[in-house]
Amino acid sequence: MQISRPALIALALAAVAGGGWLLSSKSDQSTPPKAESRPMPVVTRAVEAKPMPVRVSAVGNVQPLSVVPVRPRAEGEVIKVHIQEGQEVLAGDILFTLDARPAEAARRQAEANLARDRAQLDRAKADLARYAKLLETGSATRQKVEQATADVAVLEAAIKSDQAAIDNARLTIDYSAIKALVPGRTGVVNAKLGSLAKPSDSQSMVTITQLRPIRVSFAVAESVLPRIRSAMAQGELPVKVTSAADPGLAATGALTFIDSAIDTQTGTIGLKATFANDDTRLWPGQFVNVSLTLGTEEAALVVPAESVQTGQIGTYVYVVTPESIAEIRPVTVDRVLDGLAVIAKGVGAGDKVVIEGQMRLGNGVKVVERTAGAPQ
Structure with a gap:
């Protein structure tokens, strides 16, 4: 039987396709070559043992020592206003004068x-x-003597009442000059010239806020209280405050108050520090960052804060063994200061911890150290 030319071409194409399928099947069944594993480049830093301050950080609120609303002690018309709003006054300065003529x-x-x-x-x-002499001779009756004695007692009592009235009038005159009881800064002056000031007024004539010295109130965890009390027993504890809103603020004061009870709802204890505030950089109501120094730990184990990772096992670091193997090491962080984490437990001085390249690591991964900033 004779095969036509088109049929021969179709058979040839089918044979080529079949051969390609066989080659493809053999290739799929072969095992791909194993990728060559290479060490992961990391940057390490040795754990150091060095003196580190023991600090407690918190957010505080600036509070004045006293805020005094000024009210009159006697009723009278305001005949002179001696102050302006926002003025600094001293204790004893005259603020207002009332009409003392009545x-x-x-x-x-x-x-x-x-x-x-x-x-x-x-x-x-x-x-x-x-009458007493006449009574002796019988020329006066005892009733006359008793009446005269009563008259003397009545007039002596009247004199005491008159003296009390004089003292009260003098006190009212003194009250006509309304003075500042504390040094500070005046607020809005509500008493205007010609207005009638009365002790029963609900609105104060002016309010004086004491700025020097001033306090900063803040709260810390109750777990820190024993360390604070122990440190206070050794002497005065310095407190430093800063503010993101005022980069130039760096005031230093001293811890002066520990609250008498722990707040059971928040588990914190309230503290207050006092500052001289001579430059009035601290302002009532201002929020500041507080740093309370409790002392110095002479041989604290420190690592860069970026080396500490957080996962399901808690906080940990990658430690590079002498065989250049990455090892996960759970750690307990006591505190973080100025970019350094103080480790209470988990590493020792001289251990190498990874500070760059942790994202590509796992427990047991081979590593190679590189210089920080060098290309990987």
């Missing part, structure tokens, strides 16, 4: 009453002496 008139009246009653007392004493 009090002065009351004082003069009380002094006149005192002079009158003293004169009447002198006459009553003379009458009492005269």
Whole structure:
């Protein structure tokens, strides 16, 4: 049988396709070559043992030692305002002057009453002496003597009342000059010239806020309290405050107050530090970063903070063994200061920890050390 030319071409194409399929099947069944494993490049740093301060950090709020709302002690018209809003005043400075003329008139009246009653007392004493002599001779009755004695007692009581009225009038006159009880900065002046000031007014005439010295209130975890109390027993504890809003702020004060009870809802204890605040950089209501120094740990184990990782097992670091193998080492971080983590447990001085390249590591991975910043 004779095969046509088109049929021969079709058979040839089929044979070529079949051969390619066989080659492909053999290739799929072969095992791919094993990729060659290579060490992971990392940057390491040795664990150091060096002196490190023991610090407690917190967020604090600036509070004045005293905020005094000024109110009058006696009623009167404001006849002079001696201050301006936002002015610095000293204790004893006159803030307002009230009209003291009614009090002065009351004082003069009380002094006149005192002079009158003293004169009447002198006459009553003379009458009492005269009646006492007449009683001895029988020319006066005992009733007359008793009446004269009562008159003397009444006038003596009147004199004491007159003196009290004079003292009260003088006190009212003193109250007409309203003075600052504490040094500080004045707020809004609510008492205007010509207004009537009364002790019962709900609004104060002005409020004085003491700025020097000033306090910063903050809270720390209750677990730190024993260390704070132990450090305070050794002497004054320095406290430093800074502020992101005021980069130039770096005030140093001292811890002066520990609250009498722990807040059971938050598990914290309230503390206060006092600052001289001579430059008034600390302002009431301001939020600041607080750093309380409890002392110095002479041989603290420190590593760069970036070497500490957090995972399902907690905090850990990668330690490079002498055989250049990465090993996961769980650690306990006591505190972090200025980019350095102080390790309480988990590593020893001289151990090499990985500070760059942790993302590609696992336990038992071969590593090779490189210089920081060098190309990988």
